[in-house]
Amino acid sequence: MTPLHLCLLISTALFCIGLFGALARSNTILVLLGIELMLNAANINFIAFWRYGPNPAAANGMIFVLFSIAVAAAEAAVGLALIIAVYRHQKNIRLQEATVLKG
Amino acid sequence: MTLPVQLLWLIPALPLLVAGIGALTRHRGVALAAIFAMAGSFVLSCLALAGALQDPAVHATYNFAWFDLGHGTLRLGFLLDPLTALMTTMVTFVGTLIFIFSLGYMKKDENFSRFFCFLCLFAAAMLGLLVANSLLLLFICWELVGLASYLLIGFWFHKPSAAAAAKKAFITTRIGDLGFLLGLLWLADSTGSLLFFDNGHGVLEAATLASLSGQTLACGLALSTAIGLLIFCGAIGKSGQFPLHVWLPDAMEGPTPVSALIHAATMVAAGVFLIARVYPLMSADALLTAVPVHALTVVAFIGAITALLGALIACAQNDIKRVLAFSTVSQLGYMMLALGVGAWSAAIFHLLTHAFFKALLFLGAGSVIHAAHHEQDIRRLGGLRTKMKFTFASFAIGMMALSGVPFLFSGFWSKEAILHAAHEWNVSHLPLYAGLCAVVLTAFYMTRLVAETFFGQPRSHGADHAHENTAAMTAPLVILAACAVLLGFLGTPYWPWLQKTLDPHYEATQGGLGLMLLSIGLVGAGLGLGWWLYGRKLRATAADRDPLATAAPFVMAALANRLGFDELYAATVGRLNTATAALAAFLDRYVIGGLVTFLAQLGIFSGSVNRQMDEANLNGGFDAVSESVRETGLFYSRKQTGETHGYLRVVAVAFVLLFLVLALGGVR
Numbered sequence: 001m002t003p004l005h006l007c008l009l010i011s012t013a014l015f016c017i018g019l020f021g022a023l024a025r026s027n028t029i030l031v032l033l034g035i036e037l038m039l040n041a042a043n044i045n046f047i048a049f050w051r052y053g054p055n056p057a058a059a060n061g062m063i064f065v066l067f068s069i070a071v072a073a074a075e076a077a078v079g080l081a082l083i084i085a086v087y088r089h090q091k092n093i094r095l096q097e098a099t100v101l102k103g
Numbered sequence: 104m105t106l107p108v109q110l111l112w113l114i115p116a117l118p119l120l121v122a123g124i125g126a127l128t129r130h131r132g133v134a135l136a137a138i139f140a141m142a143g144s145f146v147l148s149c150l151a152l153a154g155a156l157q158d159p160a161v162h163a164t165y166n167f168a169w170f171d172l173g174h175g176t177l178r179l180g181f182l183l184d185p186l187t188a189l190m191t192t193m194v195t196f197v198g199t200l201i202f203i204f205s206l207g208y209m210k211k212d213e214n215f216s217r218f219f220c221f222l223c224l225f226a227a228a229m230l231g232l233l234v235a236n237s238l239l240l241l242f243i244c245w246e247l248v249g250l251a252s253y254l255l256i257g258f259w260f261h262k263p264s265a266a267a268a269a270k271k272a273f274i275t276t277r278i279g280d281l282g283f284l285l286g287l288l289w290l291a292d293s294t295g296s297l298l299f300f301d302n303g304h305g306v307l308e309a310a311t312l313a314s315l316s317g318q319t320l321a322c323g324l325a326l327s328t329a330i331g332l333l334i335f336c337g338a339i340g341k342s343g344q345f346p347l348h349v350w351l352p353d354a355m356e357g358p359t360p361v362s363a364l365i366h367a368a369t370m371v372a373a374g375v376f377l378i379a380r381v382y383p384l385m386s387a388d389a390l391l392t393a394v395p396v397h398a399l400t401v402v403a404f405i406g407a408i409t410a411l412l413g414a415l416i417a418c419a420q421n422d423i424k425r426v427l428a429f430s431t432v433s434q435l436g437y438m439m440l441a442l443g444v445g446a447w448s449a450a451i452f453h454l455l456t457h458a459f460f461k462a463l464l465f466l467g468a469g470s471v472i473h474a475a476h477h478e479q480d481i482r483r484l485g486g487l488r489t490k491m492k493f494t495f496a497s498f499a500i501g502m503m504a505l506s507g508v509p510f511l512f513s514g515f516w517s518k519e520a521i522l523h524a525a526h527e528w529n530v531s532h533l534p535l536y537a538g539l540c541a542v543v544l545t546a547f548y549m550t551r552l553v554a555e556t557f558f559g560q561p562r563s564h565g566a567d568h569a570h571e572n573t574a575a576m577t578a579p580l581v582i583l584a585a586c587a588v589l590l591g592f593l594g595t596p597y598w599p600w601l602q603k604t605l606d607p608h609y610e611a612t613q614g615g616l617g618l619m620l621l622s623i624g625l626v627g628a629g630l631g632l633g634w635w636l637y638g639r640k641l642r643a644t645a646a647d648r649d650p651l652a653t654a655a656p657f658v659m660a661a662l663a664n665r666l667g668f669d670e671l672y673a674a675t676v677g678r679l680n681t682a683t684a685a686l687a688a689f690l691d692r693y694v695i696g697g698l699v700t701f702l703a704q705l706g707i708f709s710g711s712v713n714r715q716m717d718e719a720n721l722n723g724g725f726d727a728v729s730e731s732v733r734e735t736g737l738f739y740s741r742k743q744t745g746e747t748h749g750y751l752r753v754v755a756v757a758f759v760l761l762f763l764v765l766a767l768g769g770v771r
Contacts, residue, residue: 095746095748102744
């Protein structure tokens with residue numbers, strides 16, 4: 001069991017938790033939390049492959065993750081704003097009820 | 104101080120400026136501006152005359168390029184020689200006086216400023232015609248004076264007769280102008296230039312003339328003769344020569360100052376001026392012996408016929424202005440006669456004296472008409488001698504000048520010069536005899552006119568209440584009367600200053616005393632006959648029969664009807680025109696119109712076929728395609744439930760499937 005395998009196991013677990021949260025929860029904020037967890041699982045993979053990869057001297061994996069975190073922050077801001085808008089519209093944030101845009 | 108030829112354009116530019124202003128405003132001050140502009144032009148003309156007289160043999164020119172055309176450049180120019188300078192001085196002087204007269208005559212007209220605007224336009228065009236050094240520029244101004252004449256004859260356009268007269272004048276002169284235009288184009292085609300004088304390359308200079316008269320056409324005429332005769336067509340139209348004289352008497356429908364300025368003194372003399380200007384071209388064939396006819400011979404005979412015809416018809420007219428109009432026709436015939444027999448300086452001499460005394464006579468007639476409440480019929484006038492002293496005195500001077508009363512009056516000297524030239528012409532003496540007959544008739548009808556108008560008893564309400572006009576109208580009469588006397592002394596056989604100035608090759612005729620005595624005798628005979636028939640026993644009422652009409656009723660009726668020229672033209676040219684118009688209308692309505700209708704019906708039919716094709720076949724295909732697109736869209740839109748968890752579930756399942764594929768067989 002190398003450190004790389006360990007990291008990948010942790011990230012897989014984190015991803016599965018996130019996926020379950022996103023699928024099973026009806027509270028929109030918790031769905032968003034699940035998505036963030038999946039994103040961070042991917043970030044752990046980036047770091048692990050960089051740290052134990054062929055060229056750990058180059059900082060490319062870390063830079064990639066920094067970008068990813070910045071994008072996640074922006075995504076969270078947009079998501080929260082959408083949640084507030086949904087709340088104003090239907091007086092709750094239950095994801096099952098937000099079906100106005102159906103075809 | 105003299106006016107250089109480069110600034111000659113200022114003379115027509117001043118009236119043109121006022122015409123432009125007059126077109127924009129209805130202010131009555133336009134009249135004053137017009138008078139000042141004409142006076143200014145007169146001063147400039149005098150300066151130009153002073154320059155031209157310093158060396159009369161020089162043709163000072165100023166040519167400039169107008170625009171490029173194909174491979175050549177079209178050039179215009181100005182010309183200053185004694186002919187131009189004398190003519191501009193005469194036109195501006197007479198014009199200024201007539202403008203002043205109009206101030207009084209048109210005072211109550213509602214279109215007062217428009218009248219002066221048109222007068223200025225006319226003056227500008229006329230002066231432009233005189234200063235032109237290019238036949239093209241001359242032609243442009245020639246047409247512009249025609250336009251101004253049309254506008255002014257039809258100035259009282261609400262009168263149907265005035266509108267018809269304006270139209271008649273315009274169309275009749277246009278017939279002559281067509282010939283002029285053809286001659287101009289022919290000349291431009293054969294010489295490549297339309298400038299009169301251009302350092303040896305102009306159309307009136309020796310080299311060009313020699314080449315023009317050297318070419319012979321298929322009919323035996325020299326080329327210069329053909330071109331000269333075509334240009335003469337323009338002069339026939341504009342100067343009221345037989346057979347296109349019919350418009351001039353009708354032109355008297357215009358206001359009287361217009362008749363005086365345009366249809367007596369200046370515009371109608373433009374034809375004479377034109378022939379005098381292109382005289383070298385007209386006489387280029389003079390030395391050829393093999394040609395069937397010389398251009399100037401035609402001019403002489405047309406002039407002689409016109410002089411006699413006009414004088415004959417004038418004897419039987421009863422409208423004061425129409426008598427003067429036919430007298431103008433006759434006098435213009437004299438001028439053409441003089442040109443034809445080779446005495447072009449005598450023609451210009453007569454033109455100048457005629458301009459003054461005929462303007463005087465017309466303004467006198469205008470004064471009478473104005474005072475007598477627009478009564479123009481001499482049978483209904485009468486007795487104005489004591490009521491209008493200035494008018495009578497000046498009219499009498501004009502009448503004696505026109506009749507050629509010996510020694511004191513200008514008309515005598517200028518007519519003498521013409522008769523002498525006709526006597527010396529070696530081709531034929533017929534023009535001389537026509538001219539001598541016209542001398543008798545002129546004295547006769549003028550005596551009749553004066554006797555009927557000014558002597559005896561007033562024979563209508565208007566004549567009874569006539570009184571002398573204001574100074575604005577009498578002052579020009581007095582000045583013109585003075586000129587009508589004095590101007591003759593510039594060209595007597597004893598001191599032919601005018602002829603020598605105009606034509607450096609002029610040689611004073613010796614002898615000819617017998618002819619002078621004969622013409623004095625004929626003038627006396629005419630005056631005596633007039634007095635015997637009309638002065639001895641004065642007309643008592645307007646209904647009295649004319650003594651001549653009693654003696655020769657058939658002849659007088661024919662003359663009063665102007666020898667039926669109008670009826671003749673109506674029956675021939677007019678009927679031909681109507682028939683052509685009917686044919687054209689038929690072609691337009693049924694042949695061309697039918698073709699157009701057929702094409703339109705064809706278009707409608709093919710449109711309906713197209714519509715059938717479209718609705719039955721094409722639309723079906725398009726409908727099927729769009730229906731299937733719509734069905735597909737509906738099918739997929741049902742998949743979009745709006746439930747986010749559903750989407751996430753699909754993503755998750757797809758992820759698991761992707762994982763399985765990769766784990767089981769994808770990546771090695």
